Amino acid sequence: MKSVSRFVLALMAGTMMGSAAYAQEAPIRIALMTDLAGPTADYGGQGGMEAIKMAVEDIGGSINGRPVEIAFIDHQNKPDIAVTKAREAYDNGTDMIINLSNSAAALGVMEIAKAKNKVVIVTGAGSSKITGDACSPNTVHFAFNAYSLSNAPVEALTRAGDDDWFLIVSDFAYGLSVEGAVTGAVDQAGGKVVGTVKHPAFMATDFSSYALQAISSGAKVIGLSNSSSDTTNSIRALKEFGLGDDQKMVAFTLLINEIHGLGIDQASGLVYATAFYWDRTEATREWSKRFYERVGKMPNMVNAGDYSGTLHYLRAVEAAGTSDADKVLEKMHEMPVNDMFAENGRVREDGMMVHDMYLVQVKTPEESKYPWDYLNVLETIPAEKAFVPLEQSECPLVAKD
Incomplete structure (x- = not known):
């Protein structure tokens, strides 16, 4: 019996070590979910795809030895399709979904991300509800809002x-x-x-x-x-x-x-x-010319937000040493956003990344x-005037006096 017990313990230890090793080696999976060819394709489409690729390339293609994989998902501007595809993506190992042009689609996917404790970054939708009464601890809102x-x-x-x-x-x-x-x-x-x-x-x-x-x-x-x-x-x-x-x-x-x-x-x-x-600046011109070489047009604010949001997420994964959503989100709130898109941007309690x-x-x-x-x-x-003051936020995550 003792030998059997030792065998079981050894097997369990080996399984745990194997799981830990797998977790370190498993890819970090991110997905651009947007309108790829419909009426709001300018808020995603080819521009969004290339912006995401540029962010992954600029960080070296891997984080802490783990390769970064990208998927592109067309929600067709239909909230029900967005929710279904988000659930499938998260269940199949996707760690973060970004863009979500179409506010109704974004609000639906935010609920799935919260239920499955995954990360969602909204760059292509602007409803104030995203960081208002529908805010979520799993959501970061980049780029703009109403x-x-x-x-x-x-x-x-x-x-x-x-x-x-x-x-x-x-x-x-x-x-x-x-x-x-x-x-x-x-x-x-x-x-x-x-x-x-x-x-x-x-x-x-x-x-x-x-x-x-x-x-x-x-x-x-x-x-x-x-x-x-x-x-x-x-x-x-x-x-x-x-x-x-x-x-x-x-x-x-x-x-x-x-x-x-x-x-x-x-x-x-x-x-x-x-x-x-x-x-606007040398940094915006340098990045935009790189983008133009790939896409054939200058980037808009959503393309730039896709790049910046992806880069901020990957830097947070690197700092956290894991793709665990809670730890990554904590780092995303702690770390400033400094790149060609934002200077000293920061993620507030309500999930809004505020910037000029x-x-x-x-x-x-x-x-x-x-x-x-x-x-x-x-x-x-300036950021403090561009976005609704935090004390006026309807987000239940914001501490009230």
């Missing part, structure tokens, strides 16, 4: 006397989140929203009636509380039907490649906030001197 994209343009224009607003709103989770943030910001700045009109998300192709309602309202500012093709279609319709000489357009979610697609003459004068502009934002205006064709020279940076909005 508040950071709406507060700066509203404050700056209202301060200049443009205090009457009309909103064209996409009737889905993110568009409604932006509408709420804009309405609150306008009210706080002393302005007023004189009217709104809602359209179905990514289904409307004729924006003429929405544009005509906005123009005829007489509002000094027409705000576009939508994204992707809905925003560019809104801009085209407003230009076609003739904005008044004293009317301005503000887009609350716009990417530089959408300006490229519109043409600078169509987008000229448009004001918006962004987390990243490729031509930039208020920009699209140049005139005459001002643009070389390809992709599209933006004037009007203001730098």
Whole structure:
């Protein structure tokens, strides 16, 4: 019996040692889950793929002797598909999922990550609920949210006397989140929203009636509380039907490649906030030119966020010495984010990675001197002003006095 017991103990010890060795040698698995070819592919797609690859390459392809493996998952802008594929990915060993363009998809995947104690980094969706009342200890929100994209343009224009607003709103989770943030910001700045009109998300192709309602309202500012093709279609319709000489357009979610697609003459004068502009510093230019060589276009703020979020996660894995979600998330909250995307960024209690934002205006064709020279940076909005103050957060993870 003693020999049998010794054999069992030896077998158990060997199994434990083998498991530990496997854990050290097993790949670190990350997945970009996004719209790979649909209406919001600019928020993921090829740009997201290459940004993730660049981050893995820049950290050397492995962490603490463990190779990093990448998967690309198309959620097709359908929250149910996103949830199903996230569950499958996590069950099959994925440690972290990133991007999640489409706020409804992001909110669904956040629940799966929490239930399975895995990491999710949201870079492609902006609902304020992500770090608000739906916040999760397993989620980090990079790049932007509805508040950071709406507060700066509203404050700056209202301060200049443009205090009457009309909103064209996409009737889905993110568009409604932006509408709420804009309405609150306008009210706080002393302005007023004189009217709104809602359209179905990514289904409307004729924006003429929405544009005509906005123009005829007489509002000094027409705000576009939508994204992707809905925003560019809104801009085209407003230009076609003739904005008044004293009317301005503000887009609350716009990417530089959408300006490229519109043409600078169509987008000229448009004001918006962004987390990243490729031509802002030497560091942004150096990284962006590398990106351009791979993709054939300059990166937008989501591409840059995908790179930065992946790099921050992998550095946290390295610092923690493990891919255990709790320990990695602890390091992600502890470690600052310093790269071409953010300077001294930090992950707060609510999961928001706060960083400077930039208020920009699209140049005139005459001002643009070389390809992709599209933006004037009007203001730098410091992190503490760019995001909702922590004491006002609705996230239950935030300690209340």
